[in-house]
Amino acid sequence: MGGLRTAESLRRFGYSGDITIVGGEKHLPYNRPPLSKDLLAQGKDFDAVAFPIKDSELKAEFILADPATSLSCHEKRIYLASGRNLEYDYLVAATGLRSRQMHFPNNLKLGRYNLRTFDDAKAIGAAATPEKKVVILGAGFIGLELAATLRTLGCSVAIVALEAIPLSPILGDDFGLAVQKRHEKEGVQFHLNRSVQDLIGDQRISGVLLSDGEILECDLLIEAVGSQTNTEWLEGNNLEMGNGVLTDNSLRAMRIDKSRVEDLFVVGDIARFPYLNIALPARRIEHWNIPVECGKRVGREISAIEGSESSSEFKQGEHFNPLPSFWSDQFSISILSYGEPKIADTISLLEGSLDSEFIFEYRREGSVVAVAGIGMRRKISALREEIRL
Amino acid sequence: MIKIQVDMEKCQHYGQCVYEAPNIFQLNSEDKLEYIATADDAELNNVKEAADVCPMQAITIVQ
Ligand SMILES: Cc1cc2nc3c(=O)[nH]c(=O)nc-3n(C[C@H](O)[C@H](O)[C@H](O)COP(=O)(O)OP(=O)(O)OC[C@H]3O[C@@H](n4cnc5c(N)ncnc54)[C@H](O)[C@@H]3O)c2cc1C
Numbered sequence: 283m284g285g286l287r288t289a290e291s292l293r294r295f296g297y298s299g300d301i302t303i304v305g306g307e308k309h310l311p312y313n314r315p316p317l318s319k320d321l322l323a324q325g326k327d328f329d330a331v332a333f334p335i336k337d338s339e340l341k342a343e344f345i346l347a348d349p350a351t352s353l354s355c356h357e358k359r360i361y362l363a364s365g366r367n368l369e370y371d372y373l374v375a376a377t378g379l380r381s382r383q384m385h386f387p388n389n390l391k392l393g394r395y396n397l398r399t400f401d402d403a404k405a406i407g408a409a410a411t412p413e414k415k416v417v418i419l420g421a422g423f424i425g426l427e428l429a430a431t432l433r434t435l436g437c438s439v440a441i442v443a444l445e446a447i448p449l450s451p452i453l454g455d456d457f458g459l460a461v462q463k464r465h466e467k468e469g470v471q472f473h474l475n476r477s478v479q480d481l482i483g484d485q486r487i488s489g490v491l492l493s494d495g496e497i498l499e500c501d502l503l504i505e506a507v508g509s510q511t512n513t514e515w516l517e518g519n520n521l522e523m524g525n526g527v528l529t530d531n532s533l534r535a536m537r538i539d540k541s542r543v544e545d546l547f548v549v550g551d552i553a554r555f556p557y558l559n560i561a562l563p564a565r566r567i568e569h570w571n572i573p574v575e576c577g578k579r580v581g582r583e584i585s586a587i588e589g590s591e592s593s594s595e596f597k598q599g600e601h602f603n604p605l606p607s608f609w610s611d612q613f614s615i616s617i618l619s620y621g622e623p624k625i626a627d628t629i630s631l632l633e634g635s636l637d638s639e640f641i642f643e644y645r646r647e648g649s650v651v652a653v654a655g656i657g658m659r660r661k662i663s664a665l666r667e668e669i670r671l
Numbered sequence: 672m673i674k675i676q677v678d679m680e681k682c683q684h685y686g687q688c689v690y691e692a693p694n695i696f697q698l699n700s701e702d703k704l705e706y707i708a709t710a711d712d713a714e715l716n717n718v719k720e721a722a723d724v725c726p727m728q729a730i731t732i733v734q
């Protein structure tokens with residue numbers, strides 16, 4: 283998605299050179315959020331999630347199902363799995379994340395699922411017929427959304443997670459508890475402060491053994507325990523990697539020796555970019571609006587270097603400082619968040635009540651770093667102006 | 672003039688579009704999206720931005 287958004291922005295700002303978009307999956311770019319929500323709930327097909335692409339405007343070549351395997355910054359060339367290689371003037375790295383996989387002593391494969399891609403969602407949709415017993419490992423956003431969707435489809439759903447309260451590391455205890463209560467009312471069971479120790483069954487999963495010795499029956503185990511960055515192909519270029527790729531404030535990749543690579547930009551989930559106003563190390567943000575904002579910026583920056591974008595509104599090298607935004611739908615609740623609640627030192631309830639709609643405000647060292655709530659979208663949106671990151 | 676369409680089957684009323692093109696998109700007092708279906712060419716860039724940031728990709732523009 284970050285790749286497509288960069289290409290669109292390049293054309294919008296007048297870039298006239300060739301654009302090639304390389305993808306590891308066989309599909310054209312698509313929208314991931316519906317995978318855990320409508321797509322799964324309504325059994326829709328690829329068309330429902332494909333991004334609209336205007337070929338006549340984009341004029342880009344797509345190379346699909348052929349992932350990049352290595353890069354030489356020095357030769358300005360990337361190598362693909364098929365053996366093909368491509369030379370570039372500018373490279374934009376937008377390879378996103380993959381689901382983290384657990385490893386168990388009885389490491390069965392049948393009946394285990396992850397959710398990151400369209401094909402993953404289709405596989406879960408086909409297996410999760412009503413009455414099936416689903417265990418979801420992880421109580422983050424994807425785990426909770428899946429719980430809501432599969433419960434609505436008639437499955438029995440249990441969530442197993444290490445934290446004491448779902449979402450509390452991100453949104454705080456009170457917010458997390460409010461979400462947990464709504465889920466429990468709809469019949470989702472929580473097994474918190476616990477993890478899955480082993481799988482039960484031969485060949486196919488029939489149950490899971492929890493760390494406290496309890497056994498849950500299980501037809502489908504979905505692991506929603508976070509992700510890993512797809513950045514192996516960038517190794518060997520002395521880039522500052524570890525957790526994604528460190529960038530400077532214009533999204534150019536940084537080397538270990540703190541110099542920057544002028545022609546390598548990093549966008550979306552893998553970009554670890556610096557704050558403007560907060561004294562914290564650079565961070566990655568796994569929100570949908572980040573590849574949108576990164577792509578727009580990088581396309582414009584390259585067009586400016588190439589001379590097709592010369593608007594006085596745009597300054598090359600200006601600090602990239604997007605406002606992260608996030609939403610999540612679970613049963614009838616809609617969560618909306620602006621900013622970075624995770625970095626707050628004080629959380630206060632601004633409005634509403636915890637059993638219906640509400641807004642929390644998140645501050646760090648006195649200034650507002652996020653607002654988030656359930657419902658009250660108009661009010662939450664109005665408050666985004668106050669956020670300083 | 673440009674014509675704006677929002678697929679109300681897709682729209683989840685998040686209001687991200689409101690920020691990009693406040694003259695066209697508004698959330699009403701019930702937190703539901705309301706929008707103006709035709710607009711001046713001057714709004715084109717704002718509406719394009721709104722279409723980009725719409726998480727449900729529900730906005731289409733006809734020129
Ligand atoms: C199920 C689900 C639900 C979500 N819901 C929400 C939500 O409600 N709200 C929200 O804000 N965000 C949500 N997100 C997060 C959001 O979708 C991501 O932040 C966004 O997709 C990141 O875009 P990206 O371009 O960085 O990466 P991606 O969209 O992951 O794209 C990366 C692309 O790179 C390809 N690739 C990987 N390795 C290689 C390689 N070596 N060579 C070539 N290509 C490669 C991949 O196949 C993929 O096509 C959700 C994500 C998922 C998975």
Ligand code: SF4
Nearest residue numbers: 682683685686688725
């Ligand atoms: S951004 Fe999209 S989903 Fe949100 S209110 Fe606007 S049209 Fe609807």
